[in-house]
Each structure stands twice: as structure tokens, then as C-alpha cells.
Amino acid sequence: MMSSFQAKLESNTFVITAEVSPPKGIDCSDFLSISRSLAAMVDAINVTDNQGANMRISPLAAAALLVREGIEPIYQVTCRDRNRLALQSDLLGAAALGVTNILALTGDFISFGDHPQGKPVFDLDSVQLLNVIAGLNNGKDMNGHQLTGSTTFFCGAAASPDAEPLELTLIKIEKKAAAGAGFLQTQAIFDIPRLGRFREAVSHLPVKVIAGILVLKSAGMARYINKNIPGLTIPDHIIDELADAADPAAKGLEIACRFAKEAAPLCNGIHIMAMGREELIPQIIAALKP
Amino acid sequence: MIVSQQKPLDEILSELDGISRVFLIGCAKCATVCKAGGEEEVWQMQESLTAVGREITGSIVIDEVCHMLRTARDLRSRKEMVDEAEAIVVLACGAGVQSVSATTSKRTLAGLDTKFLGNIKRLGQFEQKCSLCGECLLSRTGGICPVTVCPKSLLNGPCGGMDNGRCEVDLESECAWKMIFDRLSDRGDAERIKKTVSAKDNSTRRQPGRLKLDK
Numbered sequence A: 001m002m003s004s005f006q007a008k009l010e011s012n013t014f015v016i017t018a019e020v021s022p023p024k025g026i027d028c029s030d031f032l033s034i035s036r037s038l039a040a041m042v043d044a045i046n047v048t049d050n051q052g053a054n055m056r057i058s059p060l061a062a063a064a065l066l067v068r069e070g071i072e073p074i075y076q077v078t079c080r081d082r083n084r085l086a087l088q089s090d091l092l093g094a095a096a097l098g099v100t101n102i103l104a105l106t107g108d109f110i111s112f113g114d115h116p117q118g119k120p121v122f123d124l125d126s127v128q129l130l131n132v133i134a135g136l137n138n139g140k141d142m143n144g145h146q147l148t149g150s151t152t153f154f155c156g157a158a159a160s161p162d163a164e165p166l167e168l169t170l171i172k173i174e175k176k177a178a179a180g181a182g183f184l185q186t187q188a189i190f191d192i193p194r195l196g197r198f199r200e201a202v203s204h205l206p207v208k209v210i211a212g213i214l215v216l217k218s219a220g221m222a223r224y225i226n227k228n229i230p231g232l233t234i235p236d237h238i239i240d241e242l243a244d245a246a247d248p249a250a251k252g253l254e255i256a257c258r259f260a261k262e263a264a265p266l267c268n269g270i271h272i273m274a275m276g277r278e279e280l281i282p283q284i285i286a287a288l289k290p
Numbered sequence B: 001m002i003v004s005q006q007k008p009l010d011e012i013l014s015e016l017d018g019i020s021r022v023f024l025i026g027c028a029k030c031a032t033v034c035k036a037g038g039e040e041e042v043w044q045m046q047e048s049l050t051a052v053g054r055e056i057t058g059s060i061v062i063d064e065v066c067h068m069l070r071t072a073r074d075l076r077s078r079k080e081m082v083d084e085a086e087a088i089v090v091l092a093c094g095a096g097v098q099s100v101s102a103t104t105s106k107r108t109l110a111g112l113d114t115k116f117l118g119n120i121k122r123l124g125q126f127e128q129k130c131s132l133c134g135e136c137l138l139s140r141t142g143g144i145c146p147v148t149v150c151p152k153s154l155l156n157g158p159c160g161g162m163d164n165g166r167c168e169v170d171l172e173s174e175c176a177w178k179m180i181f182d183r184l185s186d187r188g189d190a191e192r193i194k195k196t197v198s199a200k201d202n203s204t205r206r207q208p209g210r211l212k213l214d215k
């Protein structure tokens, strides 16, 4: 069954996705109520995989709970914690539970999280993982053994339009596209001209681009992110804007709305990372309307 | 060479609880270069242990303790001193400690922590550049090892955490893939990394490794 998220992207419908973190624990009621409240206004809910190497409930379980609610998840799978057997095994499980969208990621290094003593796995990298998923979609495991039934995953990959050197980043993105990534979810966007250049640079690839929009709360939070979250850099002028605002939380929402609005015409969708303030997502979506 | 570092004295002493007579072994090769288990460090260890009431029955610095036959032979030459001791403290890498433990029934203690196969950058400064993966990829990566120099061992290019060519795990270090890209670009060979590298065959590094030459 083709995911409806995929069908929308492939018919060039503008999509909106939102990120919701599964809980650290077994009580999924908040996770589910936030997801339910967003379900009607987003096309899919992105479920993070032990984000920032912090141990949480399995994204497979969380994604399956969403499927049960009739909500379409994008199941994030990182290479950090599972070897090739565990990855394939989880992916087959996800398919059987009705999960159709995957975001295949390398994963933040283990030292950033709450179990820095753990053994980092990285048996595969994100390109290899995408190739493995293409194989599963073809009814074969990564060693070519026949599966009972094929998966029908629609896969995406991460992209960092700000990363330097861009040429090097693009080499990897080309590999991801060749391995079957149908969409690229970008890191948080704070530089629209750069997003434009990036869009141009990947225009020859058969991939849709979904721009990441981050909702900030304060200058302190922005600085914390810069220091502790790899791959995410909030520029100084944005931090200043937050620092100078009388109401930084409202300013953060305003900034998110601004970038969502400016990024939208350059891409196929936006992905909102509200970082715990998911109740603001409707306002960002409203800002997209002309 | 094998990079090692002396364990904190407290840790060695806690293992020596209730033991009063000790024989000391150092290694003339890697552990000497690392200033962890050479003549000098064996002497210092003797001083430190004596200061806390241990009797040193004797000591020897073996010319590579990982050589099992040589270690057995050299320890036989000190048989009386070894016999007199209740425990042996080995200031050599983990391989060396096991050469010793294989030849004696005495309690054998590791005095060093064994870190990695390292290059000597300058005196007292070591860097891991190879993690002994069993199937070398260096010919394809401009002579820079992504398996080791990239903390995530990525084989197809940088992760999303690369920050201005620096590594997300340690911003003091250059991203391995940036280095590989620069090196290959300088040689006009950057095309080389456009080819997707398939998943590594980890069976080539299975433990414990064994190798027996035919002749």
C-alpha cells in the first residue's frame, strides 16, 4: 500500500509534517494527545529515534501506536544503536504494523545523550540503510535472501543545506537519492537564500525537499541548541532577535512563521520541530495561508 | 604501536589488597615509548609500592612481553624472584599481561590500560589512525581511514553533524570526510568518493583474531 504522504508528495501537493518525541517511559498519553490534536492539520507525524542519543521508548512502538490511531507516521531509524540484523528486523516489524514512511538517519553520536557509556553501533551508514530498505521493498534482505512479502516503504533522508563544504554534502545526498530516498528533510532553516541555492543544487535529483522549521523559545534555548545539538546552528542575528524581544517566546513563534512562509515557495513541504510547544503548530500552519 | 597508560595507583593498590610480595614486569617496546612500562616506570612503581609497605621480590623489563616464548623464557631466568612473590604486576599492554598469565599460576595484575593502535605524533602524543578492521580501505579513501578517524565509521561521506568541516563529536578535530575530500580533491581524484561503498564485512575482524602463516 502506498503511503498517502508519498502520494501527496508525488502529486506535488504541499505537505506539512510535525515532529513529536516519543516519551521517556511507557506513558504515551501526552504523545498521543499531541499527535491527535495535530493529526487533522498535518500530513504525517515524524517520530524521533532516541533523539540526541537520549533513551526513550522505541520509535517503532510509538509509530505503531499512531498507526492504530489512524495517524500516518514517519518512523525515524538511526544507525547508531542497531546492527544490520536489528535494523532489518525492526523494519520488517514496522511494515507488518502498518508503518509506511521511513526517515533513514545516521544518528547523533552517543556521547551527546544520556547513555554516553554505551557502545555506538554504526554497522551501516545512512546510504547503506537506504539501500537495505530498497532491498526490503524488493522482497529481499541485504544478503539477497527472499522474504515472505515485500515492504512498501517510502524513504526519506536528512539534508543540511548549511553544511560546508556544500560540494561534499551534495555527494552524499546524490548517493542517498540513488539509494532510493524520495524526500529530503532539511535541518532547521534560518537562511532562505542558502535554501534556494541548495534547492537548485539538488534540482536534478528525483527527490522532494521538506524544509525544517524550528520553533525557538528564547536566546538561551538557541545557545543551548548550538552547543548541544549536532548539525543545528542558529545564527547570531536570530539569537540577538530573541534576546532583544520583550516576549522571546512570542518572538520565537514569529521567527518560525516567517521562515515557514519564506521557505514554502522554495520546497515541497515544511517540517515543524516545535520542541515541546506543539500547541503553536496551528499558528505556523495558519501563517502559510496567503 | 600499542598505546597504553598506567592505571591510577589506587586502582593497582586495591587489587593488591592483602598481598605483600610483588614481582614487577615492564615491556621494552610499546609500553616504554608510552612511558607507561619501561625501565623508568618499573622503577617508579617499585618506589611507590615500597612506600606503601609492599616488598618487591624483583623486576624485569622484557623485550616485548607480547612475545609469549620470550616472556616464558625470561621469567624462568628469574624463577626464584617470581616464586617468592604473591602477585605479578605487569606494566605492558593487555596482550603482554596475557603472555605472563599464560606462563605462571601466580596472580597476574594489569598495571596499564591498553588504549589503541596508535601513531606517534610527537614524543608523548599518540593518535589512533587504524582500528585493525581486517580489510583495509585506505587505497580508496586517499590514505585516510574513515573507519577510525570518523567516530561513526561512516563509509559514504559526512554525517549531518559536520560543522564547517569539523567533527560533531569533537569540534577540535577535522571531519574525517572533509579530510578525505580535501586530500582526494588536491590529487584531482575527488570523483572516487562518489561511488557508494557497500556495508563493511565485519566478519573480517572477528574476535579472537588468528593468523598462521603457511611457511
Ligand code: SF4
Pocket (backbone or CB within 6 Å): B129, B130, B131, B132, B133, B134, B135, B136, B137, B138, B145, B146, B147, B148
Ligand atoms: S580501513 Fe581498516 S585496516 Fe585500513 S586503516 Fe582503517 S581500520 Fe585500519
Ligand code: SF4
Pocket (backbone or CB within 6 Å): B149, B150, B151, B152, B153, B154, B157, B158, B159, B160, B161, B162, B163, B166, B167, B168, B169, B174, B175, B176, B177, B178
Ligand atoms: S562529523 Fe565527520 S568525522 Fe565526525 S562523525 Fe560526522 S562524518 Fe564522522
